Amino acid sequence: MYETDLLMCIAFILLFMYISDAVRDYMRYRRQFWNIRGPKTLPLTIIAYIFTARSNADRFEVLQNLSKRYPRYYSVWFGTKYLFVTDDPHVSQKLLTIPNCVEKNFFMDFFGFPRGLIAMKSDRWKYERKLLNSSFSLPVLQSYVPIFTKCIAxxxxxxxxxxxxxxxxxxxxxxxxxxxxxxxxxFGKDISRDVAKIFMENTEKYLDNIWNRAMKPHYHYDIIYNLSSMKRDQDKNRKFFFDFITNEWDQIQSGNCNAADVENSFIGQLLKVSKNGRNYEIEDILDHCGTMMVAAADTMSTALNFIVLMLAMHENVQECIIKEINEVLGDECMKEDLIIDYEKLSALKYVEMTIKEALRLFTPATGLFRETKADVDLGIENIQLPKGTNLVINIYGLHRKKEIWGDDAHLFKPERFDFESSYDRSPFTFLPFSSGIRMCVGNRYAMIFMKLIVLHYVKNFHFSTSLKYEEMRVKAGITLNLIGNHSVKITRRRKERV
Structure with a gap:
């Protein structure tokens, strides 16, 4: 009886805290909430509105339909959190270029690597970003081309x-x-397919846990989340990454590794920065490298899986890529062990257009999440966003707006990114790597790798699929996911030039 009464008491305390937060935030934001269009619900009730959907795919469609129902922007309650959501490029530009909107919001607190660049608080981020810019400088990225090529081979x-x-x-x-x-x-470390599989499995579990927590507002409270099996699973996955990183860091510091392999690696760059006065603590190393292992690997693999599927569905695009490869590389394209230099890789414009079009339609990160650090005047329809407002830029919706991309915005057409079509288009209409003050530091890293893999895959294989583009369905997680398999058929491409 005592244990039952204790549990009931705890439950009532937690419920009181939850409702108190809802009332407090509602009183704080009620004026702007009623002045900005959007579903007029009270805090907590939007959960029922969204989760009447039967699946993650249906929920994603519900959220996207809100953007269609309330064009440009709207406000909504998610649990006790007040959100301002936009898919408008002009509003997005404002939010991404104002210093008072550079802070990541509560959603990124769940990511679990608080000292990494993605989730780092803004007061440290600006200084840290300057230190790490050298890690993604062009000379360092050019040195990665042979490494990428070896992995692709x-x-x-x-x-x-x-x-x-x-x-x-x-x-x-x-x-x-x-x-x-x-x-x-x-890390300057080659791994086997089996080891890579283990890392990817842990990454998927880790990110699924983050998304599940984000979608269940009662788990936003640490006092509840810390008691859950979700927290124990997340700690287990995090420990897996941290144990590996700690071991690699110890090996490098003790000199028990190949110095040439480590020199230009990301952890090697961290070591250089640390020796030049930053004095990284092990927590910094864990979070920076953990961010690379989890975020970089998941977003690039998500993007490339959709890119390959688009190639398989569009024979004409593969033929255009082959034609460009022949024109740019000449007889070099016949080499089995081709290592393309950076200048020629940059000349593959149609390959880049193809990647960008796939990123437009299937951007791995479907939204950007920010929080206002002070009151913000948007300069649009007298909208004032108080300090602490949670901001969401709906990238998926922005990338499919007919007002920007035309009536065929839902179709895959790489030509949208040729010079004539895109020279006067605002950079804030296309945000796969964000933009503005807190743009992704790894954008060139990702583009170089994706161009290389498209080049070598199409050079070697012809891709086809029985999947129909119009029948594709997606669902949101931390990154976008296809419902079903990325099913393709491959045949060897002829080696003679065409």
Missing amino acids: KSIEHLKANCDKEEFDIKHDVTVVVMNAVMNTT
């Missing part, structure tokens, strides 16, 4: 076993090559 050899056979899910092969590339450039 291993992937191609493995894919040859699937040539001229039935369709298969290529997702695993893509995620393995991405993880191997990330591990090579983060």
Whole structure:
């Protein structure tokens, strides 16, 4: 009886805290909430509105339909959190370029690497970003081209076993090559397919836990979350990453590694910065490297899986890429061990257009999350956003707006990114790597790797699929996910120039 009464008492205390937060935030934001269009619900009730949907895909469609119902921007309650949501490029530009909107909001607190650049608080971020810019400088990135090429070559050899056979899910092969590339450039360490698989499995579990917590507002409270099995699972996954990083850091500091392999790696760059006065603590190393292992690997593998699927669905795009490869590389394209230099890689404009169009339609991160550090005047319809307002930029909706991309915005057309079509388009209409003050530091890293993998995959294989573009359905997680398999069929491409 005593234990039952104690549990009831705890439950009432937690419920009181939850309702108190809802009332407090409602009183704080009620004026702007009623002045800005959006579903007029009270705090907590929007949960029922969104989660009447039966699946993650249906919930995602419900959220996207809100942007269609309330064009440009709207306000909504999510649990006790008040959100200002926009898919408008002009509003997005304002939010991404105002210093008072540079702070990441509560959602990023769940990410678990608070000293990494993605989730770092803004008071430290500006200083830390300057220190780490050298880690993603052009000379460092150029030194990664042979490393990326080596990882891709291993992937191609493995894919040859699937040539001229039935369709298969290529997702695993893509995620393995991405993880191997990330591990090579983060630690100067090559890993086997089996080890890469283990890392990707832990990454997927880790990110699924973050998303599940974010979608259950009662778990936003640490006092509740810390008692859950979700927290124990997350700690287990985090420990897996941290144990690996700690071991690598110890090996590097003790000199028990190949100095040449480590020199330009991300952890090697951290070591240089640390020796030059930053004095990184182990917590800094864990969070910076953890961010690379989890965020970089997951976003790139997500993007590349959709890119490969778009190639398989669009034979004409593959033919345009082959034509460009022949024009730019000439007889070099016949080489099995081709290592392309950066200048020629940059000249592959159609390859870049193809990647950008896939990123437009299937951006891994479907939204950007910020918080106002002070009152913000948007300069639009007298909208005033008080300090502490949670901001969400709906990238998925922005990238599919007919007002920007035309009536065929839902279709895959790389030509949207040729010079004539895009020269006067605002950079804030296309945000796969964010933009403005807190733009992703790894954007060039990702583009170089994705261009290389498209180049080598299409150079070696012809891709096809029985999947229909119009039947594709997606669901949101930490990154966008296809419902079903990334099923493709591959055949060897002829080696003679066309």
